[in-house]
Every structure is written in C-alpha cells, then in structure tokens.
Amino acid sequence: MEDIYDVIILGAGPAGLSAGIYASRAKLKTLILNEGTVGGQVILTHEIANYPGVETTNGFKLVNTMKKQAKEFGCIIKANLNVTGINLLNKIKEIKVNGSDIYKGKTVILALGGKPRSLNIPGEDDFKGRGVSYCATCDGEFFTGKEVVVVGGGNSALEESVSLAKYASKLTVVHQFDHFQAQRHYIDMAKNNPKINFIMGSELRGIEGEASVKKVKIENLTTGQISELNTDGVFIFIGYSANVDKVKDTITLNSRSEIVVDNNMKTNIEGVYAAGDCIEKRYRQVTTAVADGTIAALSVSDYLMNSTVSKEAILN
Amino acid sequence: MLMTNLDHVESADNHKKILEENENVMICCGRMGPMCMPVYDIMEELQDNYTNVKFYDMDFDSSDAHVIRNAPECAGFMGLPFVMYYKNGKVVQAKTSIQNMDQITSVLNEQFGKPE
Ligand SMILES: Cc1cc2nc3c(=O)[nH]c(=O)nc-3n(C[C@H](O)[C@H](O)[C@H](O)COP(=O)(O)OP(=O)(O)OC[C@H]3O[C@@H](n4cnc5c(N)ncnc54)[C@H](O)[C@@H]3O)c2cc1C
Numbered sequence: 541m542e543d544i545y546d547v548i549i550l551g552a553g554p555a556g557l558s559a560g561i562y563a564s565r566a567k568l569k570t571l572i573l574n575e576g577t578v579g580g581q582v583i584l585t586h587e588i589a590n591y592p593g594v595e596t597t598n599g600f601k602l603v604n605t606m607k608k609q610a611k612e613f614g615c616i617i618k619a620n621l622n623v624t625g626i627n628l629l630n631k632i633k634e635i636k637v638n639g640s641d642i643y644k645g646k647t648v649i650l651a652l653g654g655k656p657r658s659l660n661i662p663g664e665d666d667f668k669g670r671g672v673s674y675c676a677t678c679d680g681e682f683f684t685g686k687e688v689v690v691v692g693g694g695n696s697a698l699e700e701s702v703s704l705a706k707y708a709s710k711l712t713v714v715h716q717f718d719h720f721q722a723q724r725h726y727i728d729m730a731k732n733n734p735k736i737n738f739i740m741g742s743e744l745r746g747i748e749g750e751a752s753v754k755k756v757k758i759e760n761l762t763t764g765q766i767s768e769l770n771t772d773g774v775f776i777f778i779g780y781s782a783n784v785d786k787v788k789d790t791i792t793l794n795s796r797s798e799i800v801v802d803n804n805m806k807t808n809i810e811g812v813y814a815a816g817d818c819i820e821k822r823y824r825q826v827t828t829a830v831a832d833g834t835i836a837a838l839s840v841s842d843y844l845m846n847s848t849v850s851k852e853a854i855l856n
Numbered sequence: 857m858l859m860t861n862l863d864h865v866e867s868a869d870n871h872k873k874i875l876e877e878n879e880n881v882m883i884c885c886g887r888m889g890p891m892c893m894p895v896y897d898i899m900e901e902l903q904d905n906y907t908n909v910k911f912y913d914m915d916f917d918s919s920d921a922h923v924i925r926n927a928p929e930c931a932g933f934m935g936l937p938f939v940m941y942y943k944n945g946k947v948v949q950a951k952t953s954i955q956n957m958d959q960i961t962s963v964l965n966e967q968f969g970k971p972e
Binding site for chain 2: 583600601619620671672673674751
C-alpha cells in the first residue's frame with residue numbers, strides 16, 4: 541500500500557520540531573521535511589538565555605536536543621531539500637521534493653518560519669564573504685581596523701553595530717527612516733559609541749568593489765540624491781519575513797504576508813495547520829514557536845480522530 | 857574540536873596526510889557559528905552519496921588551521937567558513953561564507969563528478 545503519513549510537517553525549526561515531538565509521541569506517522577539545516581533561525585543564535593528550564597545555551601545545542609527527541613519518538617526528518625510542489629487542496633495532501641519525490645499526508649503543518657531580508661541590490665550577492673556579511677559575531681574580526689557600513693535600524697542592527705565597533709575603525713549605520721525602531725537601550729548604546737555615525741532617511745542602492753567591497757552607493761530618500769561612501773564592509777540587518785512564498789496562492793495571509801490561523805492553529809484549508817514565526821502574531825520567540833507547534837500537533841491529532849479522512853484514505 | 861558528526865582535521869600534519877591519501881577532499885574550516893553550521897549539516901547529508909569524496913571540518917581557531925586560513929586561495933576571504941576542495945592534494949576551489957546545498961553540490965559535481 542502507498543505510504544501516507546498522518547501528518548507532514550514543513551519546516552524543522554522549533555515549531556516544526558515541537559510539532560514532530562508531539563505528533564510522533566501521539567503515535568501519528570509523522571514526517572518533517574525541511575529546506576535547509578534542521579533548527580531554522582535558532583542556529584543563527586549564539587546564545588539563548590530565555591528558554592525556561594534550560595540554562596544559557598547556544599541555538600545549535602538546543603535544537604539538536606529537540607531533533608533527537610523527535611527522532612526518538614519515531615518522527616522521520618529529511619533536511620536540506622528543496623520543496624518544489626505543495627498541493628494542499630485535496631483530502632490527501634501532496635508535497636513534491638527536489639522536483640521528483642512525492643510525499644502524501646492526511647494533514648500538513650506549515651512551520652515555515654522566517655528568513656533574514658536581503659537588500660536585493662547590485663553587488664550584494666557578488667561580495668558575500670568578501671565584504672558583505674549578515675553576522676557580526678561570525679565575521680567581525682575580519683574587519684579589524686577597517687571601515688564598515690551597517691544597514692538597518694532595529695534592535696539587531698544597533699546591537700550588532702556596537703559589537704562590530706569593537707573591531708572596526710569607523711562604522712556608519714544607514715537607515716531608511718529618520719528614527720530607529722529599536723528599543724531605547726540599543727539606541728543609547730549605539731549613539732554613545734564614538735566610532736558609530738548615522739545616515740538617516742537613506743537607502744543603499746549598490747555595493748561596488750574589485751576583489752572585495754570598496755564602496756557603497758547611498759540614496760537620500762528626501763532629495764533623491766545619490767552619494768558614494770568608501771567602505772570595506774557592509775553588514776545587513778533589515779529584519780525577517782515569513783517564508784510563505786510557496787503557499788501564498790492557497791493559504792490565507794494577512795497584509796503582512798503572515799499565515800492567518802485560529803486558536804487551534806488551523807488555516808483556511810481543512811487539514812492544514814500552521815505554527816511558529818510564519819503565522820500572524822506579535823511575539824516571535826523560541827518559546828512561542830514551541831507552543832504553536834504543540835497546539836498544531838494536538839489539533840491534528842484531534843482532527844484525525846474525529847474526521848473521515850483516515851478511513852477514506854485506507855479505503856482508497 | 858567542532859561539535860559535528862564529520863571527521864575532523866586535527867593538525868597540520870593530519871591535513872597533509874589526508875591530502876596525500878585521498879584523491880577528492882572537501883574541508884570546511886569554521887566555528888560553531890550560524891554561517892558555518894549549515895555547511896557542516898549539508899556535508900553530513902552528502903557524505904553517503906558522494907562516496908568518492910572525503911568530507912572533513914577543521915576548527916578555524918586551532919593554530920594549525922593556518923594551513924587553510926593562510927592559503928593563497930583564501931586571500932581576501934572575509935566571511936566564515938572557508939571551504940576548500942582538493943584534488944590530488946591541490947586546491948581546485950575555495951569558497952567563503954555560507955553556502956547552500958545547490959552551491960555545494962555544483963562544486964562537487966564539477967570538480968569530482970556526480971555520484972552514480
Ligand atoms: C539572530 C536571531 C537571534 C534570536 N534570538 C532569540 C533568543 O535569544 N530567544 C528566543 O526565544 N528567540 C530568538 N530568536 C527567534 C527564534 O529563533 C524564532 O522565533 C524561532 O526560530 C521561530 O521558530 P520557527 O520554527 O517558527 O521558524 P524557523 O526557526 O525560521 O524555522 C523554519 C524552518 O522551516 C524551513 N522552511 C522554510 N520554508 C520551507 C518549505 N517551503 N518547506 C520546508 N521547510 C521550509 C526553514 O529552512 C527553517 O529550517 C532569534 C532569531 C534570530 C534570527
């Protein structure tokens with residue numbers, strides 16, 4: 541007989557892994573398919589100090605334990621793959637992977653998370669690792685004594701600017717608005733650092749160089765004037781967006797392109813649930829993702845017990 | 857020592873020996889950081905398929921990692937990890953910063969051939 545999973549979970553960040561733990565522990569035949577590395581955004585986190593019951597740890601350790609727990613309960617996890625087709629409208633849902641393999645499930649949990657926004661300007665991709673970076677902790681030391689531009693105006697941008705200022709000789713924060721969105725504490729820390737300068741109301745239009753970054757083009761959004769600034773590096777921290785591109789045609793999203801769910805994490809499509817950073821909510825944390833994943837898995841379990849889909853799948 | 861399931865390059869001598877004894881080698885030299893971990897993870901996934909390639913990591917902060925840090929092919933690199941591809945002991949490709957599955961498999965296929 542054809543393999544049909546009780547639940548297919550798309551995404552193996554904290555939300556997907558928690559859903560995997562609860563679903564497989566409830567004896568549901570559970571498959572997690574993940575694009576990229578297991579752990580999602582958590583592996584971007586050097587230190588997690590606010591996960592209750594766990595002393596300060598790093599994201600890698602925390603998520604590896606979640607992965608181990610899910611596997612121990614029988615959950616199958618396939619990672620670093622490319623989801624090339626998602627059909628959620630039929631009773632039996634189909635997920636196509638790497639253009640060929642098709643996985644079938646009675647239900648689906650979308651735990652798609654978010655990704656850092658990129659600027660999508662000329663030079664950004666070409667100079668990745670040669671001056672363009674998204675991680676101050678990882679690459680800061682390569683900019684010792686050098687001049688650096690930081691793009692963004694939220695908590696991450698200002699916190700990372702202060703951390704980069706330990707290495708850089710001069711740092712310029714370029715932000716699109718005339719005020720920061722960061723908390724007061726981060727703004728004060730950045731403003732009080734003598735190495736940090738600010739260019740407000742402006743956006744980067746291009747990154748140029750030869751073997752590595754040499755300069756950036758900056759547009760003043762009020763005057764439209766483009767100026768050039770010599771720099772050795774560009775660090776980009778302009779926030780995160782939900783990974784909903786592959787489901788946006790079928791799943792109801794809000795105006796911020798986040799998945800709309802009810803209290804049981806149910807989406808607009810029967811048998812399809814969503815959890816974690818990809819849903820409409822205010823606070824995006826590991827704890828909230830884990831809670832969403834739990835609710836989604838328990839709702840799936842309930843749904844399968846009460847619906848006809850299980851019986852029909854067997855008869856077909 | 858890096859907390860991965862890959863084999864580790866432990867010293868400069870070990871590095872030399874690995875290159876002498878194996879035709880195709882990929883080494884990811886990095887830390888347990890967000891730009892490096894996805895690359896280790898992809899290498900772990902690929903090792904069963906690419907049986908003609910030996911996959912290793914190396915701790916960027918170990919003093920012997922100068923064999924990669926100071927390699928001429930890495931001049932100008934400003935992003936972790938530094939990833940080296942060797943054929944018969946010679947560097948055939950060197951990459952800097954995070955790489956995804958497609959980027960890594962395309963180098964492996966080009967340099968060492970597609971797995972059967
Ligand atoms: C730098 C940084 C620091 C942070 N620090 C903290 C902190 O200290 N404490 C805290 O609580 N939170 C922190 N957070 C927030 C926390 O990491 C997130 O809230 C949490 O990871 C969300 O979990 P998630 O499972 O919803 O999504 P994610 O972690 O984003 O995981 C989603 C997964 O789904 C995969 N995916 C995407 N699309 C598809 C698809 N179509 N098919 C299959 N898989 C797909 C992705 O590749 C990813 O692996 C931090 C975030 C960042 C970026």
